[in-house]
Structures are given as structure tokens and as C-alpha cells.
Amino acid sequence: MARTLDPAARRGYGLGSVATGAFGTVPGLLLLPYLTDRLGVAAGLAGVIVLLPKAWDVLMNPVAGGVSDRSTSPAGRRRPFLLRAGLTLAVLFVLLFSGPTSPRGIAAGWVVVLFLACATAYAFFQVPYVAMPAELTDDYAERTRLMSWRVAILALAILVSGGLSPMIRNQLGPDWGYRGVGIFVGVLIATGTLGAWWGTRRAPVDSYGTAGTSLREQLRVVAAARDFRILLTGFVIQALATGAMLAGVDYVSRELLGGSGMSTVLFVCFVGPALLVTPLWQRYAASRDKRTGFVVASVLLGGGALSTLGALHLADALVPVTLAAAGVGYAGCQMFPLSMLADAAAVDALRTGHNRVGVYTGVWTAGETLGLAFGPFVYAAVLGVGGYVSSTTGDVTQPASALTAIGWGFTVVPAVLVALSLIVVTRYGLDEDEVRRAREVAT
Template sequence: MSNVALGRRTRLGYSLGSFVTGAFGTVPGLLLLPYLTDTMAVPAAAAGAIVLLPKAWDVLFNPVAGRISDAGLARRGSRRRSLLLGGLALAVCFAALFAHPGFGSPATDAAYVVAVFFACATAFAFFQVPFNALPAELTAGYHERTRLTTWRIAVLALAILVSGAGAPAIVSALGGVPGYRVMGVFVGVLIVAGTIGVYLGLRRAPAGRLLQPTPTWRALLATMRRWRSFRWLLAVYFVQALGVATLLAGVSYVARYVLGDADLQALLFAGFVGPALLVMPLWDRIGRTGGKLTGFRVASAVFGAALVGLLFAQVLPLAAVFCFVAAAGVGYAGIQVFPLAILPDLITAEEERTGATRAGVTAGVWTAAETLGLALGPGLFGLVLGAGGYVSSAGGRLVAQPDSAVTAITVGFSALPAVLILLGIPLLRRSVLDGERKAEVVGS
């Protein structure tokens, strides 16, 4: 590992893995809740719990996957095998998730979804944990890590755009159970493509120092207790992941019941993610000139302010709604880039201090927090729907909703995620900045 700039092949190869993380991180958040409430007739609050339950397992399992990944790195000198096996298994499980076996009752169909979602979450852990660990090992360059992350998030934006806009469009075009089945296969193919892309793209990538994993869990827990910079950054990332997941869970409902046109779902998603493809050079420049932490704060403020504007989506002209959605997308791009650019800096500084591998297990803890946030978001939105009196249905039929349900949809889509995103600003404590400065010295 060196401070030398990575080649485009390596940056692109690594970034292609975002098709896996983008598809699995986005589509269940968008469609799993309406799949349960409007196709299987599962009550909203119960559907929210179903979305959460398999992810709760992932929170416990991800640190274990990180430890397994570190051990595999020590044995084989590479994390690529785990990426390949985890990604391919995820693709198969994802297609099965939306296959809708039709056992004859909402309870048994929902139980099937829970079981397959457990398998998806486990397979995803074996992909995402090493994927998040790699930036700390591909380069020691402080600013090169920001550049690598902007490439990753740019491809992530493209992946989210393709999967997040394409998956609802397929469901809408084919309708009901057939639409969800075809959509599941479509997203599975995207996951396979991203998996093979990152596996082949990193074939000649530089490798980090092969440090030995920390021998005991007690030693790892001791590290986490004293590693304040990581804990605060993790807290911000978790809270904001929760906000993003709550927002995404509401897109389908906002299009149908607030804006009155289900076909707007794909356009809303494209309007949110599209700007990220354009503003990555801007966030890279801000990170280089003003610092990564400053860029993180600015992005959070932009995102939160735009979400506050969307609180008035019921009365705003459609063009104004899309302007706020685009502004939210600009902020979203920044809150994805900066924490992922700071994380490898903190890992490097901690590995210098301890002399032991931290990348895999740290990525496992990080992924666990992200997973929990993304899982709690739809569950939280489901609770808001239930409190507003949302009426579930079967077969994908639209039913009249009370005014309280429409208000709940609007608040769950805008005000609630705005609070969570803006909460990240005061949580960005000086301890994170101190850790970043130490890492900049190490990487310079």
C-alpha cells in the first residue's frame, strides 16, 4: 500500500461493486414494504417489523463476517474470494425474495419473505464487509481515498438510478406478483454483473500490509471503547442511514397518494439520484480544500434543508417538488462520500497504533450500523403509516386513504428524515476531526 494515485482500472474495478451495494441497499427499501402491504395484504405495522427482523440478525453477524474476512486476508492475501461468493449468493437469494410462492395466506407468505430475507442479509454481509474494508488497503493517500470514494459513489448513484428507477418501473408495467417476480430477476442480474466486475477489476490491485488479526474479541472490544473518533463517525452514519431509509420507504406512497400518480415514482427516484452523478467533482474539490469534515457538514445541511421543503409537497407545484428532490440528491451524494472517505483514514491511524488488522472487523461494525439504519427506516415509516390509519390492500390495488394517512406519508417522507439527517451535524464532534488529522499525517 502506498500514497501513489490509483489507476483508473483499479478505481473503476472497485467502484463496480457499488452495483451490488446499490441494488440491495435500495430496492428492498423502496419495494419490500409495499410488496408486503399491497400484494400480500400484510398490515403496515407488521410489514415494518418483517422488514426489520432479518436485518437485526445482520447487525450481530456483520462483525463476525469482518473477523472472517480479516482471517481470510491473512491466509490468502486477498478479500476477492469473499466478494465473489457473497455477491453470487446474494443474487440468487434476491430473486427468490420477490418470487411470491403464494402459500395461500398472508402469514405463511410473510414467513417465507422473512426466511429468504435472512439469507439475503447473510450473503450481503460477506460481500459488503470486505468491500468497505478495501479502501484502507488499496491506498494510503489521504486525498486519493476521497477520489476513490467519489468514483465509488458516482457508480453507486448510477446503480441506484438503474435499480431504483428500473425496479419500480418493471413492477408498474407488469403489475402485481408477475411484476415483482421479473423485477427480482432483473435486480439479481445487476448484482451478478457488479460482483463479477469488482472481482475481475481488482485482480491486479495493490494489496495492503498483511497484518495479523487481533487475537481475541476482548481486545477488539477494548479498541472500540477507546476509539472515540470511530464511534462518533459511526453514530452519525447510523442516524443518517436511518433518515435515508425512511425517505426511500416513502417514495412509492408519496407518488401514489400525495402526488396522485404512481408513475412518478421512477421520476422521483431519478430526480433524487441523478444529481449525484453531476456533483461528485464538486464534493471532491470541497473535501480537498475545506476538509472532509467540513464537506460532510455542508452536505448534511443541504440535504436536511431540501427535505424540510418537501414537507409542503401536497401544495407545491410539481416542478417545485422536483427542485427540492434534486437538492436533496446533491446533499445525499455528499453524505455518502465523506464518511466513507474518512473511515479508511481512521482505520489506518488505528492500525498504526495497534499493529494489528482493523479493516475487516471495523467494516463489519460499520456495515452492521448501516444495515440497522436501513432496516429501521422502513419499519419506522411503517409505524408512521400505522399511526396515520393507512389502509393495506391485496393484489396491488389502490384504495382510498384517509387524510390522516396522507399526512403521515408526507411527514414520514420529509420532516422525519430531515430531523435525522440534520442530527448528524452536532454529532460530528471534534474527536472525529482529531482522528482525521492524525490519519492525514499518516497518509501524507
Template sequence: MAPVTRARRAGYSTGSLVTGAFGTVPGLLLLPYLTDTLGIPAATAGLLVLFPKAWDVLLNPVAGRISDRAGPRRPFILRGGLIVGVLFALLFAFPAAGAGYVEVVFLLCATAYAFYQVPYVAMLAELTTDYHERTRLMTWRMAVLALTILICGAGAPALRDATGGYQVMGIAVGVLIMLGTIAVFVGTRGVTFQTQADTGAGFGALVRAVRDSPRFRRLLTASVLQAIGVGTVLAGVEYMSRVVLGNKSLQPLLFVAFVAPAMIVMPFWQRLAARHGKRVGYLVATLIFAGALTVSVLARVAPLWAVILFAGITGVGYSGIQVFPFAMLADVTTEEEERTGARRAGLFAGVWTAGETLALALGPGVYGLVLAAGGYVSSTDGSAVQPESAVVAALLGFTIVPALFALAAVPLLNRKLEAARDTSGSGADRAQEVA
């Protein structure tokens, strides 16, 4: 397979404008929108955020099988992304319509997103078979993802506050999603799809494919556990700034501190993987992420500069736990396709994105339950006085809870997780599989 050009790397990476926006803004603002604009109790709001994403657990594998059978993935990416952009603009457009409207539109949005995200993730395995090139592709993609999360995480709340509501923010993010969709569609022109036999459309084929790949199951489980933690962190940023630190205006600063380091340390993760392998890099990133979150429990007594520093170190770990699982997924997919002779990129991507989507939705759900356990008081204007127990719950939900989810993945990050490694960097010869 020909080397991946810089133009194609850039083209593929722009797809993270879509995944970054849709993965960040609902996780960051939808729970506060429900609890502090619509006045929905925290536990109920968490479930409302969870349900549409839980639907994707069933839908994403189906989208993967359809994508595998259809051939080219770019048409799916174009149609799915444009529909997501339109629906996202509608999601926050009519607050008077109530929670039922939000739930229906979010469900439709999640459905369209499945048919964007699954083909997009599957395409990585078809861009190159080179072990190191996949890491390079993922560092490019994650750099764009980090920039998108930075823009959306800091910009969406600021735009909401500047315009006095969520409507303009929803339209702006919807436009960004559509622009990202068009960019990745144009930038991946000429990408061919695999010619292996189809895996079959039945549920039994999906179960057998996952059952026969213990490495995929291990990688998926680790990623899902950590994605729950990431979702919890995203859901807690506003509550951390407003309830714990007592200053809502700190939210953009916290978010910038969390995301900005990711763009700086991407080359470090690439070099670490080239020297020690992706599994070691994944483990190091996990320990940094969990360790920094654990120390952040001191936020109420620590000076602000220390809180920002902890957020920055958390962001360093976060960038690594984004890069390595996706790069390793492509390696595992290629191994399975070579072993079976069947086209499985879409199938595995469907199962993977189903797990990731559910996990990121469970994050706000978990955070909502933690707030409810602490007695968080909902309101329609965000002005309710919170009891001490709610403040403690907001702090623990942002720090200790996601750290525990991240550390729960550590036993899975042993040598059995590493796929066959090409140590030459050319992709021509593969090293022996790590025992």
C-alpha cells in the same frame, strides 16, 4: 504505496452495483410488496423488513473479524455477492408462499450480503493510504452507486408494473448483483491485504477496538442516524407519489430527481474536501439534505416542478453524506492500525456495515410505524382509499422525519471528527491532527 490507477478505481467502484441494488430495491419495494400485495398491516410489515437487517448487527462484526483473519478479501466478495444475487431473485419469486417465506429468504440474503459488503468496505483502507486519493476513490464509487440507485430505483418499479408483478423484477436485479460481483472481483485483481497482526476473533477485542477509538464512534453514530433518514426516504418514495401526490407513475420521476444530481455534483464534493477538509464537506451536505427535505413538506400545495426541484436538492445533499463518511472511515482505520499495529479494517468495516444495515432497515420500520400511526389501510391490490391522516403521515414520514434524523448528527460533526489530514495530496507526509 503505488498510486491507484484509473482501471483499479473503476474496478473497485463497480462493487457499488451490488450495494446499490441491494440497498435500494428492498428499501424501496419490499414494504409496498408486503402491505399492498401480501396484505400485511403496515406496522407488521415494517418489522418484517427490519428483522433480517437487525440480524446483521450481530453478523457483520463477525464477518469483519473472519475477513481480517482470512487475509485476501476478494474470495469473500465473490462468494457472498453471487449468493446474494441468487437469493434476491428468489425473494419475490413466490408471492403465494406468504410473508414467512419472504422473511426467511430475506434473512438468508442479508446473511450472504454481510460477507460481501464487509470485505468490500474494508478493502478501501487497503487500496491506498493517501488522504485525497481516498476521497477520489469514494467519488468514483459513489458515482457508480448513484447510477445504480437511479437504474434500480426508477427501473425496478417500472419493470414490476410492466410485467404485472414482482417476479421478473427480482430476477433482473439478482442478475445485476451477480454481474457487479464478478466485475469488482476481476477489477481488483492484485490488491494486497495488510500484514499487521490480527485483532483477535473475540467479542472483547471488538469492544476494546471501538472503545479505544472515539473518532470512530462519533463517525459511526453520525452515519447511522443519517442512514435511518435515508432509509425512511427510500421507503416513502412510492407512498409519496401514490398517496400524497395521487399519481403512482410519478415514482420513477421522483427517484430520478433524487439520485441524478448525485452523479453531477461528485466533483464538487471532491474539490470542497480538498480545500476545506472532509468534515466541512460532510456538514455542508447534511444541511443541504435536511433543509431540502424540510421544504418538501409543502409538496401538497407546491407545483410539481417545485416538488421535483426539492427532490433534486435533497439528492445533492444525499451524495455528500454518502461520500464523506466512507472516506473518513478509511482515514480513521489507518490511524488506528498505525497506532495499534493490528489489522482492523475488517473489524471496523464489520461494525460500520452492521450499523448502516440496521439503520437502513430501521428506515422502513420507522416509516411503517408512521403510516400505522396515521391509520394507513393495507390491501392486496394497492387500491384501498386512505384517510386524510394516512396522507399526512405519508408526507411527514418522507420529509420531516428523515430531516430530523439527519440534523441529529450535526452536533457530532465538530473538529474532533476530522482525522489527520494529508494536505500535500501525495500521501507522503501527514499534517497535524485537527484538534
């Protein structure tokens, strides 16, 4: 019989999203402006600086997954990693925005080194955390319920971290603004870490046997899993789109809407709907199917992004409305793929008797991280093509070409990427019947 979870375990697991949401959001939102408009780094180079440490996770995340797969800790296969890596990440994030601001080379080097260290710690938190749903329950629908808790809390964490961070920066001024952001986000990461570690302490866990074989062989098997490969490809493309939109929020607010204070408004409009619509997406999955829900959510995300371009030209007041429509889609584009990932990893474990859940999630989070990292890189490249002028004060009149680049990078580029992801996602074929058959054969 499929196992459901106690509501306390669902909430406890969901609290880990406070850490993942804060770290996944704030660097994508403010690190690029910090480099271009506080440290005076050219937009193209700033994009590379943001990208390189994240690209490191492409190598590190599968390693973290393999290490956690082989863990034999009495406290659980995954949970000890949450505590150690999460608290380390919290400290490193505080240091990230606390470095020197001159000379420019040393300041940029500080960011590279600290962001690389943050990315490494995050890999050993995120990968075990994302692996847990496949082992916490063997029920197809329960995984969706678990993900609905995670996505709802994730949306709140993104809303709080992404909404308040620009306000903290603006209120504390140029000298202490970004340092204040580092401290604020560090506290959020530590809170989420402790919440997930403590909240899942009594949750039962399926081991699915041992990891078996070398990491290289496991990666080969995972790469050959058709449905997982399709799902991952679509999700990474969408992460790239989301990363570009997040990177553009501060620029659109300052240069197109008349003030950096609009950053919080735009961010709330994009992320806030998830708090309301995630339960509705869960009901949709129960009545239809996860893949169908993912497709519908993707259409809303891409359509909302493209509509925002028209809103920027027609009336500023329409921009929050179109972003809210994109935000409804964004909520589904987070919940459905994560639930489908747990299905794919668990089915492989049931069929083979080898626990590769950590490797699956390591590859997944590596792809997600790379997509989110390339988002600001692509946006920075668009700014560079448009002739964006960097400075140490942010008080520069931008040419018309740069203003066009700011708008198109925020709207057209994400919409095109989401459209490409839809071509891939529609080929996914793992459904509830197949998951049930795998469980019945294994038992």
C-alpha cells in the same frame, strides 16, 4: 511515499457498488409496498418483517469482518469473499420476490426467511468490500478519489435499480411484476460482483499485519475509538433518515402525486444529482476538509427533505426540485463518511500493527444496515399511527390522517434525523495531518 491507484483499479473497485447499490435500494423502496399492497400484511407487521432480517446483520457484519481479517487466501484477504457471497446474494434475491402470495402467513414467512438469507450473504460481500479502500491505498486524498468513483457508480446503480424496478413492476402487472424485479436486481448484483472481483485483481494491497486478539477484544477496541464512534453515530442516524425517505417514495407517488409512475421521477431526482456533483464534492474536500464537506452536505440533505413538505402543499411540480437539492447533499453524505471511515481504520492499523480494518467496516456496515432497516420501520410506524389501510390490490381510498402521515414520514422525520446527526458530526476530529503522522511513525 503515499501510494495512488491505477484508474482501472478505481473503476474496478467502484463496480462493486452496483451490487451494494441495488441490494441496498430496492428492498427499502419496494419490499414494504410488496408486503402491504401485494401480500396484504398490516403496515406495522410489515415494518417488523422488513426490520428483523436487517437487524440480524448487526450481529453478522462484525463476524464477517473478523473472518475476512483472518483470511489467508492467495487471491487476497477480501476479494474471494466478494465472489462467493455476491453470487449467492444474486440467487437469493431472485427467490425473495418469487415466493407464494397466499396464504398470507406462509407468504410473509417466505419473505422473512429469504430476506434473512439475503442479509447474511450481503454481510459477507459488503464488509470485505467496504474494508478494501483502507488496504488499497495509504494516501488521504487518494481514498477520497476512490470514494468518488464508488459513489458515482453507486448513484448510477441506485438510479438504475431504484428507477427501473417500479417501472418493471408496473409493466409486468401484479402476478409477475415483483418477480421481474427480483430477476432484474439479481442480474445487477451478479454484474457488480464480477466487476469488483475482476477489476481489483492487480491492485496492490497493504496487509497492516495480522488481525490479532479475539473478535470480542477487537470490538471493544473499535468501540473505544472516539472519532470512529462519532462518525458511525452520525452516519447511522443519516442512514435512518435515508431509509425513511426511500420507503416513502412509492407511497408519496401513489397517494399524494397521483400515480405510481411518479416513483421513478422522484427517485431519479433524489439520486441523479450524485452523478454530476460527486466530482465537485471531491474538489471541495481537496480545498477544504472532509468533515466540513460532510457538514455542508448534511445541511443540504436535511434542508431539501424539509423543503419537500412545503412543495407537496404548494405545487407538485416543485417536489422534484426540492428532492434534487436533497440529492446533492445525499451524494456528499455518502462520499465523505466512507472516505473518513477508511482513514480511521487505517490509522488504527498503523498505530497498533493489528489489522482490524474488517472489524471496523463490519461494525460500520452493521450500523448502516440497521439504520436503513429502521428507516422503513419508522416510516411504517408513522403510517400505522396515521391509520394507513393495507390491501392485496393497492386500490384503497386512504383517510386524510394517512395522507398526512405519508407526507410527514417522507419529509419532516428525515429532516429532524439529519439535524440530530449534525450535532454529532461536528465533534469529529481526525484530519489529514493526523493521518500523515500515523503513516510516518509506522514507516
